[in-house]
Amino acid sequence: MRITIDGVTTEVDGGTILDAARQMGIDTPTLCYGDTLTPVNACRVCVVELEGARTLVPACSRRVEDGMVVHTDSERVRTSRRMVLELLGSSVDLSTAPDALAYVDRYGAEPARLGTPPAPAPRIDNDLYVRDYSKCILCYKCVEACGVDHQNTFAIAVAGRGFDARISTELDVALPDSACVYCGNCVAVCPTGALMGKTEFDLREAGNWREEEQAQVDTVCPYCGVGCTLTLHVQDDAIVKVTSPDDHDVTRGNLCIKGRFGYRYAQNR
């Protein structure tokens, strides 16, 4: 199939406009898109102009069709992307969302002219991770990770409607009363820090989270026979976070409660 993006025509084997753009080295912003998740195209920051279409289309989920002509940096595209970022920045605390903040700069968004985000509201109801929905952009990734895309636990869903829509357990019960199994796969896909490991949360509260100084060390999970790859994030000679690579054949970025959170024994000295 042939597709023309920003004046350059290229040959692709199916996939989405986002795939094609990436193949051509065009950096398309994304927030709700995840390499290992079904696109929900809810954030609309990846919209592009498709000739012949009445509205802009989401690059992350629109499949390439032969002969498509796409513009990724037109005035219309830049306006919509800037406005999406202003709308998010005016309603959500993006302070721990590095990608979103970079896009705010890139598109010259001024969220303050639309409103002020709510104050932090961390919900600490367990020892492993913290939820702060004042930082939630409602990208649906955590719901997908908890559901059929990854974990099949179904502890959370989107509840409410419109501006009142939010991620919730059934009847908003605390996590220990919900179906949550603390795999932390929702934390792994959260793009804004609305879901955060307790260790990271505590270090940030203490002003001692120094990501730029952290080493990342790959190892194999010591618990069971599956052999998941763990990436240990190490600061001051201590493990502060555990992830797994998204492109790993077995985990696709996922772990279980032991692999993700069961690391304290390693640093009992």
Next chain:
Amino acid sequence: MPDLKLLDAEPTEAEREAIDAVVGAEPAGSDRVVRSRPRRHLLLPALRAAQRRVGWVTAGALGYASRRLEIPPADAYGVATFYALISLEERPAEVLHVCTDLSCALKGAVVPEGAVPSPCLGLCELAPASLRTIAGERPREIQIPEERLPVHGDKLLRRIATGEPYGELRALARARELGPEAVIAAVKASPLLGRGGAAFPTGLKWEAVARQPVKPHFLVCNADESEPGTFKDRVIMEQDPFALVEAMAIAMFATGCEKGYVYIRAEYPLAQRRVQDAIDAVGIDVELRIGAGAYVCGEETALFQSIEGHRGEPRNKPPFPVEAGLFGKPTVVNNVETLVNIPHILLGEDGRDTRLFCVSGDVARPGLYELELGTPLSQLLDTAGAEPAKAVLLGGAAGSFLRPDQLDLELSFEAARAAGVTLGSGVVIVFGEDADLVSAVLRIAAFFREESCGQCVPCRVGTVRQEEALHRLASGAANGDERAVLADLTQVMRDASICGLGQTAANAVASAIENLGVLA
């Protein structure tokens, strides 16, 4: 999903009975029944049944419905909290929903203490209107007022206007003589365009579904009429339900649909009863589904989501419904008014292309008017006895405001498009000299904020920011940036929202500012 973690709360006996009436009695002695077909599509009917029995959805009812239908409780909670007419908080068995939308506001709607304000109830010609819901052993819903006005028209509305009974299903018999292909050819040869708002040629839609090799095919009649100011489909369903049911039978025959659904908004109890009776009398495989208070479910893919037991969040298109619609199968979706044109096409007795217009507001004779396409709006306003108008809202909350000097507009798709307006769902609301246009604009903005599903950022946050900017302008608290903000919001909602709700959420507001100079 036998290992679901369930809610602890238990339903009462009454709730259990109400839910069992929808989902079937629980098989005795086995807690693990493997079902070949998922039944989550029964979630909304089950929650509705429980609420009609006790007045609201308790934790016990939610838990029992999710257990019986094998839906995770968090997921079921997400669905229940989506719909405005489902209450998860305790409330009295009897609730009065009072319409505060455009037409009712013009007629001085007042919300008494203890009543709940409601978006448009589709009784605009009878404004001010309300809906009383009564839960209990004999649950019922009462539309207020209960009287009905005469209609004005002599093709689609002829039987209603003359009181003539429906008689035999001649058009269905004719369709069977012709065969499916000839029926589709006849519809294609007619000028019929969809009346739901998008004006897509009906014949092409039917043909596209008929040709799909994937089976089964479904027919969905969109009777979730919720555009403020619209009541045409309600009048047809209440007073001429056989016309709709016969048309659905023809559509299913022509497009090879195994089963049909008609999705009627919850606010239309009389239409629900009349259509159900007509379905039973004709004996076709059409299931009545009832909404639960969500304008967005009038968007076809949101409507599928709702029937399937999900939150009414629109899907991304493509794929289009003709390819992958209800339950992922090829689906014909037609509006009520579109469908009732079909018998006339097949019988070939009246070739006029007419449209229904819902006239309300400051007029002497509000009601439903059938006009040949191309009739000037001014003629309709004269017929209906409109007061000298300060403005006319054409097409509903997603439509546009016209100035007094624009009222000679020809009511046709082409003329509307040329004038940059839309006929939408045929709404004509007249704002007389004393009408408060600022309040109307604020009400429209509030409507979209309340009805946004919340899925995409432009609409979820944009509708809130739009309303805030308008309130600042209206209250004299403007910071000077409002016009620029509104223009930017209009563009991002139009260009980047997932569905038609967000894409049109700024239309009427923008036209009020640009065309009428309201809040300008």
